[in-house]
Amino acid sequence: MRRLLYALLFLLTSAVPASAQGPIVGPGQPILCITAATMAVGPTTSTVIVAGTAGKAINICGWHITNTGASGTYSFSIGTGAGCVTNNVVVVQPQSISSTAPVTDHIDYAFLTVPTGTSLCITPSVATIAAVVYYNQF
Numbered sequence: 461m462r463r464l465l466y467a468l469l470f471l472l473t474s475a476v477p478a479s480a481q482g483p484i485v486g487p488g489q490p491i492l493c494i495t496a497a498t499m500a501v502g503p504t505t506s507t508v509i510v511a512g513t514a515g516k517a518i519n520i521c522g523w524h525i526t527n528t529g530a531s532g533t534y535s536f537s538i539g540t541g542a543g544c545v546t547n548n549v550v551v552v553q554p555q556s557i558s559s560t561a562p563v564t565d566h567i568d569y570a571f572l573t574v575p576t577g578t579s580l581c582i583t584p585s586v587a588t589i590a591a592v593v594y595y596n597q598f
Contacts, residue, residue, distance in 0.1 A: 491521075493570060495594070503587070510597065512574070519574075520594070521569060522571075526562045532558075535555065535582070537583065538574050
């Protein structure tokens with residue numbers, strides 16, 4: 461009887477092939493944003509809000525933009541040099557903002573990655589716009 465049980469156990473454990481892991485759904489390693497950069501009211505030209513660092517990418521989770529004036533626009537771009545003027549690429553097209561409608565686009569995980577050594581800039585159209593950008597850089 462014992463031999464029969466051992467034989468049955470052997471057959472049950474050796475006949476089942478190992479299954480491969482299925483595809484992973486979603487981000488394997490979500491990037492959390494633990495830092496915030498601010499821009500006070502005043503500038504009306506492209507201004508570096510997060511400076512690029514060699515060997516480190518900037519990961520953006522979002523922003524909060526306010527305007528104390530009647531209306532204006534803002535946009536985000538990436539590039540190098542003062543005001544991101546070298547190799548400038550607009551990554552968020554101009555968006556309208558008024559004093560009655562602040563703009564918030566913020567989630568827990570990074571959704572925009574700026575290449576290593578490249579800065580993130582904001583371009584407000586009027587001197588009454590202030591900004592906070594939530595990011596991580598590594």
